[in-house]
Amino acid sequence: MIYDENILIKQARAGSQRALSQIVKHHQNGVYSLALRMLGNREDAEDVLQETFLAFHKSLPRFKGLSSLSTYFYRLATNFSLMKLRQKKTRRPEHHTVNLEEAFEEPDKKPDPMQSTLNLELKQRLDEALMQLPEKERAVFILRDVEDLPGEEVASVLKISLTAMKSRLHRARNVLKEKLSPYIRGSET
Amino acid sequence: MSAIKKTDQKHHCRGMGTVFSQYLDQELAQQVCRKLEKHLKDCPDCQTYFDTLKKTVTLYRGLGPQKVPADAQRRLYKVIKLEAGKKGSKK
Numbered sequence A: 001m002i003y004d005e006n007i008l009i010k011q012a013r014a015g016s017q018r019a020l021s022q023i024v025k026h027h028q029n030g031v032y033s034l035a036l037r038m039l040g041n042r043e044d045a046e047d048v049l050q051e052t053f054l055a056f057h058k059s060l061p062r063f064k065g066l067s068s069l070s071t072y073f074y075r076l077a078t079n080f081s082l083m084k085l086r087q088k089k090t091r092r093p094e095h096h097t098v099n100l101e102e103a104f105e106e107p108d109k110k111p112d113p114m115q116s117t118l119n120l121e122l123k124q125r126l127d128e129a130l131m132q133l134p135e136k137e138r139a140v141f142i143l144r145d146v147e148d149l150p151g152e153e154v155a156s157v158l159k160i161s162l163t164a165m166k167s168r169l170h171r172a173r174n175v176l177k178e179k180l181s182p183y184i185r186g187s188e189t
Numbered sequence B: 001m002s003a004i005k006k007t008d009q010k011h012h013c014r015g016m017g018t019v020f021s022q023y024l025d026q027e028l029a030q031q032v033c034r035k036l037e038k039h040l041k042d043c044p045d046c047q048t049y050f051d052t053l054k055k056t057v058t059l060y061r062g063l064g065p066q067k068v069p070a071d072a073q074r075r076l077y078k079v080i081k082l083e084a085g086k087k088g089s090k091k
Helices: A005-013 A017-039 A042-062 A069-091 A113-131 A135-146 A151-158 A162-188 B003-017 B020-024 B030-042 B044-061 B070-079
Strands: none
Touching (some): A005 A042, A017 A135, A017 B070, A042 A069, A042 B070, A069 A135, A069 A151, A113 A162, A135 A151, A135 A162, A135 B044, A151 A162
């Protein structure tokens, strides 16, 4: 099926549930993925998923389409994720916990158990390191290096300059490299 | 390598380090690229540093997107009134 964003937005604005459904289906994994990696748990990621598409649904009559839907959804999801992190900080100091069994469940695949354990351990290390980054650097890194968005789009999502984006990305990459280097070197021997 | 030379080398490497990220993203001008590649060849410390940085980024890039779990998707569609077969929905 061809996904034509402009046509679907028009149809959704006119009240088509099918068009709205197509838009949601097309973007839901990106939004969920970003939220999961920003927040580190499935429950909060699902909240952000719902908040993002609810906000879009509500704003549809006034939606101007100044940026691509991808940029728009990533922006909403990042903002909701950052808000959630701030709310948690003000409520009570909390260590980030990553529920890996939930976060990385892959129900469709039945891989080799040994490989599965290695993958899980690797993913755990990657995620733990990610959660230790400052929130704004984490957002840049996830959007650029995990979600694979172009640098210009990352800057647009976060409403920061390209220079600021590159600076945060550079810092984030270096911090992660430092945290993971013992493991990376160990795995090469 | 003498202590003085080692200090000079480290200072020089710090300057090169700032461009590693851009090199990874292939954003450097050709001339700067060549300079960096020559430096990497001559400096095992920087080569190790760069290899680890590259491996780190590659591992994260390999994570890929997470699929929305089926139960979460059901709840999402319910919330925004997109349940399949919902009465009164336009096609």
